[in-house]
Amino acid sequence: MKTAVADMLGIEYPILAFSHCRDVVAAVTNAGGFGVLGAVAHTPEQLEIDLTWIDEHVGGKPYGVDLLLPQKYEGADQGGLDRDALRQLLPAEQQAFVDDIMARYQVPQLDDEQREAVSRLGGMNVSPKGYEPLLDVAFDHPIKLIASALGPPPAALIERAHAAGVVVAALAGTKEHALRHQEIGVDIIVAQGTEGGGHTGEVATMVLVPEVVDAVAPTPVLAAGGIGNGRQVAAAMALGAQGIWCGSVWLTTEEAETQPVIKEKYLAARSKDTVRSRSITGKPARMLKTKWTEEWERPDGPGPLGMPLQPLLVSEAQARINRAANTPGSGAQELATYFVGQVVGQMNVSKKAGQVVLDMVEEYADVVLRFAEEAAETSA
Amino acid sequence: MKTAVADMLGIEYPILAFSHCRDVVAAVTNAGGFGVLGAVAHTPEQLEIDLTWIDEHVGGKPYGVDLLLPQKYEGADQGGLDRDALRQLLPAEQQAFVDDIMARYQVPQLDDEQREAVSRLGGMNVSPKGYEPLLDVAFDHPIKLIASALGPPPAALIERAHAAGVVVAALAGTKEHALRHQEIGVDIIVAQGTEGGGHTGEVATMVLVPEVVDAVAPTPVLAAGGIGNGRQVAAAMALGAQGIWCGSVWLTTEEAETQPVIKEKYLAARSKDTVRSRSITGKPARMLKTKWTEEWERPDGPGPLGMPLQPLLVSEAQARINRAANTPGSGAQELATYFVGQVVGQMNVSKKAGQVVLDMVEEYADVVLRFAEEAAETSA
Known part of the structure; x- marks a missing residue:
């Protein structure tokens, strides 16, 4: 799982975990993945408290913050x-x-x-008046990634992030959105299929990921939507993704609020x-x-x-x-x-968030070995 | 790609092609895959003509026939x-x-x-009065598989097929449908995600396939929906499928009518x-x-x-x-x-159906090698 995204973020496993819960963010980061705190509904004060708490619990390991930056909304x-x-x-x-x-x-x-x-x-802090104060808080902490789960990140945000050495990610539900993100300088495209939780388009992950990978190459793509176990991680990698982004699977973990x-x-x-x-x-x-x-x-x-x-x-x-x-x-x-x-259909047991990461990695490794054996047989 | 399904059907690649067009069926079978003729709208006379034509063009290689056998319909x-x-x-x-x-x-x-x-x-020959004459025609030919694209195959059909050495497949859009198919003796479950063409449920392939694989093991599962290239075939195999079933990708081939x-x-x-x-x-x-x-x-x-x-x-x-x-x-x-x-979004060039099979196999092999290299690096 030594992908471009793993290198870019300085992590062992390119498994990005979106959660509104700081405990999950810290647990995933500590397990070798990358936690991303969903902050759209935070007040600046609460975000300051949560990021300080995360800083105290990850020992310098990297994490990120996620906001909604829609172009179209009332007002x-x-x-x-x-x-x-x-x-x-x-x-x-x-x-x-x-x-x-x-x-x-x-x-x-x-x-x-x-x-x-x-x-x-x-x-929902979806207008600049709402999210600018949150960004000010976020950039006061050692965040490694800022993500837009809805809409293209504004140019000023991308500049500010890059000046601070912060990677910019953005979710895309269509190839067209992905191309727009790439054009404005987004570093990582998260191609999210319709099966994903939260804001989501109509195209499924199986179709969207290779389409986006081909469209935005060499910009790295994470697969999102329908990914909660190691076979699904392997499928995402087979489709050409450089890692995965998932949110649902953390909602039933022991740490989740x-x-x-x-x-x-x-x-x-x-x-x-x-x-x-x-x-x-x-x-x-x-x-x-x-x-x-x-x-x-x-x-x-x-x-x-x-x-x-x-x-x-x-x-x-x-x-x-x-x-x-x-x-x-x-x-x-x-x-x-x-x-x-x-993936809610496969979320049947509550586990520690760190265990979810390790289970994913283990099952992923099983699939890699299975393919390696097939390659060995074919060449034999 | 030496899977249980490949063995069961006696084919090189467990790539099953659904098409209403006999030319596509023969071309895929001749390329080492397995063509399945969609016959729901055939008259018995037309089906007899088409299957005779296929027999003359595949030199004894295996192929199948697909019907709709819904439980619920008017009348x-x-x-x-x-x-x-x-x-x-x-x-x-x-x-x-x-x-x-x-x-x-x-x-x-x-x-x-x-x-x-x-x-x-x-x-639409969806009632026994409509499909029984089609089955009589089909069983007079050396078909290797009979598939129900909608609904559970009736017990009498499963008996008749098994007595004739014909494999029974059935499409399932939910885990519940898959379990019902397994219970009545279906040999191969085709787990079809919502992204697929034609009759389809709401759950996406990425989620449905591992769910069905786990539910019906050891019955083999084919993945369907969103599969048109070799990366998608590899993703399906990563999810635990024993092969794939696809229909859309043939519609723009040179042979398609x-x-x-x-x-x-x-x-x-x-x-x-x-x-x-x-x-x-x-x-x-x-x-x-x-x-x-x-x-x-x-x-x-x-x-x-x-x-x-x-x-x-x-x-x-x-x-x-x-x-x-x-x-x-x-x-x-x-x-x-x-x-x-x-997958219509990735169908941008008209190719020969046999070429589509070979392209899939080649891209699949690339992914297998990529994983094999990763396994070698990890163990090194």
């Missing part, structure tokens, strides 16, 4: 709107639809203090139990199929809003659901969902 | 209905919708003779230009996104019928479109679509 032409300005744009129809869901599923209200706490959370009811749903879910839905972020993102995603797909419903209006619309409802979801048999339990890819 | 409880009985079930709303599409896109009518020819065609306008669309299409649509067969099948698929997705439209009503509803319209589609700038040209998987 983009004004460089982003503040939360109150955005709230003015929420249509009454969608607000009534959310209220109706909450009422029909009997999801308890928050008290004033809880509601206040929800409104203080970072939300996944809500218990969601963790249980993940462990029980089949690979066919996910859906691409705009119901949480406003852009298509893969998550568990639940009553929540079903409600938003109703033909008689108003349909979701765009980004960042939809997250603003549903943030309090999501908080209400998550607070109440641990009550067995509750409507909130039925509604509760979260991002995850189709 | 299934009566063992299938004849065409006139089915016609009585076509709702006026959908008939008017089809007429409206034809009118708005100015697709010329057929003359009486052409219309008569369309109604004589085999259509693909309509010229469709062939041009395939050669120009990007990987994101396909969609799963029920608009032709009544069950979700991946095909080129065109005005036809768009029309059927209109929220104000009646939506497609089930199988086999939808094919009956649209067969004449499809014939009208296909007859007129070669006229540049015509509505028929805009509407024309056909089944294909996401």
Whole structure:
């Protein structure tokens, strides 16, 4: 697994782990992989705390930070709107639809203090006003990589990163996105197939990866989407990737701060139990199929809003659901969902994050040996 | 590539090629792979002609036949209905919708003779009344494999096949389908990911193949969906498959009887230009996104019928479109679509079918060598 990406990042295994949880980031980095902290919903204060904690736990080993830098979102032409300005744009129809869901599923209200706490959370920091303060925090730490999980990194960010010796990665769901990333100077393209969790396109990893590899060569490509074990890592490498990027598989690890009811749903879910839905972020993102995603797909419903209006619309409802979801048999339990890819079907046991890395590497090595034996037989 | 499937079928490369075109079937078999003739729309007379032709061209090398054996279809409880009985079930709303599409896109009518020819065609032989005569023809030829591309093969068919030394394969889009196939005695499971052309489920190949391999072991599994080059074959083998099954990649070969306008669309299409649509067969099948698929997705439209009503509803319209589609700038040209998987994005040059097999094998061998070198470096 001595690939260009492993060299570039100074790591043993080019296995990049996306997680919102600092414990996972540190565990993967310490196991020889590379942890990437998803920070889009962090406040700058919380990000400072988390990165300091990571610095204290990885002993100088490399890690990265991930943000969303979409080109298209409500208010983009004004460089982003503040939360109150955005709230003015929420249509009454969608607000009534959310209220109706909450009422029909009997999801308890928050008290004033809880509601206040929800409104203080970072939300989705997708405009420069939102993410610039996060970048300032990130660049004050010894990050080795900055990634855009949505949209092309702005030129200023690429310059700033390169001046600081920081590698820039960007996710791409189509060949066209990958070429655009390459053109603006992105160092590593993450080709993510539709089977991946979170924001994802329509083309599957098996097709997308070789297509992107061929299009952007010699820029290195990581495969993402559908990768959670060593055979899948080997498949990605066979397709021409220089490593892999995965996010779902960490959600059921012991370190993950996944809500218990969601963790249980993940462990029980089949690979066919996910859906691409705009119901949480406003852009298509893969998550568990639940009553929540079903409600938003109703033909008689108003349909979701765009980004960042939809997250603003549903943030309090999501908080209400998550607070109440641990009550067995509750409507909130039925509604509760979260991002995850189709590999959820193979996530059946909770393990340490470091163990997940080692299991991947071991199974990968088995496949390499199997191919080596085939090569030996063929030449014999 | 000496796998269990290669041994079972007596072939050099476990590369199975699904095609409606006898020339492709023979070419792949002659190149060391294994051709499978898709016969669902054949009349028994036409199948007899095609299989005789194949026998004359493969010099005793093995090939197979593929049918659709769905459990659920209109009239299934009566063992299938004849065409006139089915016609009585076509709702006026959908008939008017089809007429409206034809009118708005100015697709010329057929003359009486052409219309008569369309109604004589085999259509979709998905009930026992339809496929039993085809099986009788197939078993009169030295077929080595019978495959069900949709639904579990009936017990009587499995018995008949095994008594005749014929291997039974069945496509599965979920682990559950694969387990059902295994339980009833299917010899080879074809795990087909959502990226595949034609009837396909929602789970991607990268996730589905290892899941099915683990579930049905030691029954051998072929990977299908998203496979059109040697890196993808190697990825499939890394995932644990014993070979691959592919259909799309033959549609642009020199031997394929693909309509010229469709062939041009395939050669120009990007990987994101396909969609799963029920608009032709009544069950979700991946095909080129065109005005036809768009029309059927209109929220104000009646939506497609089930199988086999939808094919009956649209067969004449499809014939009208296909007859007129070669006229540049015509509505028929805009509407024309056909089944294909996401690998259409990499189908950019028309080649001989045998050459496609050899290119796959060569690129596969390159990947095997790359892994062998990695194994040698690691152990050094």
